Amino acid sequence: MPGNKNTASPQDGRRSIQSVETGFPLLAALVDAGVPLTLRDLASRAGMTSAKAHPYLVSFTRVGLVQQDASTGQYELGPFALQMGLVSLQRLDPVRVALPHASQLAGKIGHTLAIAALGSHGPTMIHISQASYPVHVNMRNGTVMSMLHTATGHVFAAWLPPKIAQHYIEREIGDQAVVTSISPLLPDPDALQALLDDVRRAGMARALGNPLPGIDALSVPVFDHSGNIALALTSLGPSSLFDASENGPIALALRECAAEISRQLGYRPAPP
Template identity: 75%
Template sequence: MTEPAQEEKRRRIQSIETGFGLLKALVDTGKPMMLRDLATQAGMSSAKAHPYLVSFTNVGLVQQDSATGLYELGPFALQMGLVSLQSQNPLKVALPLVQALAPRIGHTLGLAVLGSHGPTMVHISEASYPVHVNMRCGTVMSMLHTATGHVFAAWLPAEVARHYIEREAGDSAVVTSISPLRPSPQELAALLAHIRQQGAAQALGNPLPGIDALSVPVFDHAGQIVLALTSLGPSTLFDASLNSPILAQLRQCAATISRQLGWRGATSADKP
């Protein structure tokens, strides 16, 4: 590629990039703002910000309350957001980030969605060392006995979680514990509340003895769980503690995916 052609490819309209700072400030703040506050957050003077806001108002990206003078995102910005959200595929958004994370973690890393039988693994990045675990694409994880299942059970609406918990009994498609013990409703409720509080689920030697796992939720724009990001490995190699560097990386990756899917609330990355 010749140098003029490269320069042509890099051409941009600087005023658009400058004005974008005002839109970003409105998005980051999430509430109507005075001109001076909006300009300050965008790193410009009120006199410089005003013409941009006039233009953004004219095309519907921004609107101003006539009574208070506050600026907020306009109707066209809302339409843009809705179209973007409707076209988002959580798995498509997540895969590049998970594939980039896998070699940094070095352990088996998987993504699960809620399938007809329960939480179902749809992507597996194998560990950098030989490990024999019964988790492949298509594997259905127990809601009662796996970290992945616990994440879905903790963040799904209670009636939905109950449906999957009840239907997994006797379902040969579900990977579950070798132990016949089943937690009582009270024990399960306490466990799920604890998982929500800590923002992650741990599985220590269950359902597979000698294998530990960590799992965190991924949310869509409405705060609904759409994916679980799970990593696992042998107890001798895998740090499944809540201050584990593995969990920190899982939290950050899940939070980034959630943000790209439009979620603006708290994520597991906000947990201690």
């Protein structure tokens, strides 16, 4: 059930209020829908009859979890439910949410995995899980990744607002903090735009032997509740061992992990 992955199991032996658990699918259906629903549609999505759903909705309305439009009769989340959501979002720390998922993913794929956030100089590595085999890469916590020449940078360049992305792209030229920047020149704007379009289409960035020969990398974005990029997950390894294909097992695992972190941060992708 959406939004219910970290709740207690019904078989955990603790006493519970069954009616609360029975009525919860109605709230979950409203969250999933994201739009007002009629009683019939809401009950159907929650897997119950209208007659069964109605008393729960009356109670939820009385405590502010649900509200009903007087003219259409449709139901939507109420003011107290919205306040609960805002408080929850304010308490969310993207890095704290991402760390356990990243650690689990690193063990699953067996390659170096890093979390990057946007810092004052650009995309900055804030956590690195090293592979079991040595990777001779000058990357540690605090390393600033080039917006122009790394998979991590391409992810931020693709999903940051264009003016902010351009600011970081321009300031990295000659910036000693950007240890992976290898070119003293800005790229052709049309070529860069085409590259970033490809990154957005694929939902990820790839760096094949560039800027480090023999090292490939994949990077994916993590989004927050407002739809802005919050973090990037980047995995890398030697070309001979690392499957950098867009639909390979590493890419699929990275996408799945990033999607789950984004979900926990309150991100809801736009419907197709």
